Each structure stands twice: as C-alpha cells, then as structure tokens.
Amino acid sequence: MIEIKNIHKEFDGRVVLADINAAFQQGKVNMVIGGSGTGKSVLLKCMIGILTPEKGAVLYDGRDFIKSDLDQVKEIRREMGVLFQGGALFDSKTVLENVRFPLDTLTSQTIEEKNAQAMLCLQRVGLEASAHQMPSDISGGMKKRVGIARAIVMNPKYLFCDEPNSGLDPLTAVKIDLLIQEITKEFNMTTIVISHDMNSVMRMGEYIMFLKDGHKVWEGNNTNLLLSDIPDLQEFLSTKLT
Numbered sequence: 001m002i003e004i005k006n007i008h009k010e011f012d013g014r015v016v017l018a019d020i021n022a023a024f025q026q027g028k029v030n031m032v033i034g035g036s037g038t039g040k041s042v043l044l045k046c047m048i049g050i051l052t053p054e055k056g057a058v059l060y061d062g063r064d065f066i067k068s069d070l071d072q073v074k075e076i077r078r079e080m081g082v083l084f085q086g087g088a089l090f091d092s093k094t095v096l097e098n099v100r101f102p103l104d105t106l107t108s109q110t111i112e113e114k115n116a117q118a119m120l121c122l123q124r125v126g127l128e129a130s131a132h133q134m135p136s137d138i139s140g141g142m143k144k145r146v147g148i149a150r151a152i153v154m155n156p157k158y159l160f161c162d163e164p165n166s167g168l169d170p171l172t173a174v175k176i177d178l179l180i181q182e183i184t185k186e187f188n189m190t191t192i193v194i195s196h197d198m199n200s201v202m203r204m205g206e207y208i209m210f211l212k213d214g215h216k217v218w219e220g221n222n223t224n225l226l227l228s229d230i231p232d233l234q235e236f237l238s239t240k241l242t
C-alpha cells in the first residue's frame with residue numbers, strides 16, 4: 001500500500017497540490033484523474049521522488065519515502081516500476097537492451113541472467129519476437145508494451161503509469177489496460193495510473209481520485225463514479241462522456 005498524507009506542493013508561491021491525502025491499495029489499479037493542469041503529474045513526481053513537496057509524507061508500506069536516508073530511498077526506488085508518458089525508450093538501444101536497462105544499472109547479475117529476465121518480461125507482454133528490433137521499427141502500442149516490460153523487469157511492488165493510453169487507438173488502448181490490470185493482479189502490485197481516458201477509468205479504476213485545481217475533490221471507484229453529485233466531477237465527466 002502507498003499512503004500519501006497532506007501532500008502540499010507549490011511553484012513560486014502558486015499552490016499546485018493542496019493537502020492531498022489518499023491510500024492506494026495493493027493488488028489494485030488506483031487511478032488519478034482530472035483535467036489538464038490539475039496536478040496529476042506533479043503528484044506522481046512527488047511520489048516517486050522527482051519533486052519534493054513542501055509538506056507531507058509518502059509512505060511505502062509504512063516507510064516514509066521523503067524522510068528516508070539515502071539507503072532506504074534506494075531500496076524503495078528499486079521497488080518501483082515507472083511507465084513514463086510516451087514510453088521514454090532509448091532510441092539507440094534495442095528492445096531487449098531497453099528492457100534490460102534497469103538490471104544493467106541496478107544489479108550485478110551476469111549478462112545471461114539479465115537477458116533471461118528481460119526476455120521473460122518481453123514474453124509477458126507478447127513481444128519476445130521483437131527483442132532485437134529498434135524502437136523506431138515498432139508501433140506505438142508495442143513501444144508502450146516495451147515500457148511495461150521495462151517497468152516490471154525488477155519485479156516491482158509499486159507500478160506507476162503516466163497516461164499509458166495517450167496516442168493509442170481505442171483497440172490498442174484496451175489491450176494496454178488489460179495488460180496493466182493483469183500484471184497488477186499477477187504480481188500483487190500497488191498500481192497507480194494517471195489518466196484522462198474515461199473508458200480506461202471505467203474499465204479498471206478500482207480506486208479513483210479526482211483532482212481539481214490541486215485539490216482532491218472526490219474519491220471512490222468505477223461503480224460509484226457516475227453516481228456522484230459533486231458538481232466539479234459531474235462537469236469533468238460531462239466533458240469526457242459526451
């Protein structure tokens with residue numbers, strides 16, 4: 001489980017996250033939704049340590065990430081997998097080398113062990129046949145799957161996905177959602193997905209947090225989302241569902 005407590009972040013005096021609290025459950029797909037510029041990515045960056053909030057705590061199974069010493073920060077970081085928006089693959093590396101990259105930088109395994117582990121993850125996402133291709137030679141959906149394989153190569157406890165469906169056609173988006181759902185259950189991970197895509201939210205949002213202007217306005221799940229009578233949420237949904 002990941003808990004965030006009173007996360008407060010500002011840039012040059014402008015508040016972009018105001019006292020955000022949430023508990024993201026293990027074995028579930030937890031989603032952060034909201035309009036553009038409402039603080040979703042800043043929240044994710046505060047959680048994975050790219051940004052430091054002015055106030056608040058991020059607890060990884062009780063371990064306070066922000067207050068941790070360097071050794072514990074490293075330990076928690078090794079337990080995180082991140083699927084960045086756009087995939088963030090290295091163009092000059094093959095698919096296999098991209099997936100192997102975390103193992104190359106964070107482990108002392110032999111090359112054979114690392115290749116075997118990377119191939120297992122590529123098999124898991126159905127891309128073993130593309131191991132030796134370059135990112136420029138594969139489709140957008142395949143790139144996302146490579147990004148997922150790389151995110152899970154260290155057997156993470158916590159998986160973060162920033163807009164996993166952006167730029168994908170609807171059919172490929174469904175496949176990526178299913179894959180994220182399946183691996184969340186398979187590895188019992190705490191998965192956090194940032195999304196704009198209401199189809200995706202309705203498909204897999206077991207816990208959903210709605211942000212508006214840096215405030216948490218609503219939380220719930222995909223069965224009670226449409227029943228909410230919160231005006232800000234209704235307005236957001238009306239722009240997405242029409």
Ligand SMILES: Nc1ncnc2c1ncn2[C@@H]1O[C@H](COP(=O)(O)OP(=O)(O)OP(=O)(O)O)[C@@H](O)[C@H]1O
Pocket residue numbers: 011016034035036037038039040041042043
């Ligand atoms: N490094 C930064 N310096 C200053 N302001 C920033 C920085 N990063 C984000 N912001 C501001 O913080 C606010 C929240 O941004 P954020 O990227 O979290 O939005 P978002 O909800 O993820 O939007 P989108 O869905 O469009 O990606 C925005 O007003 C943005 O301009």
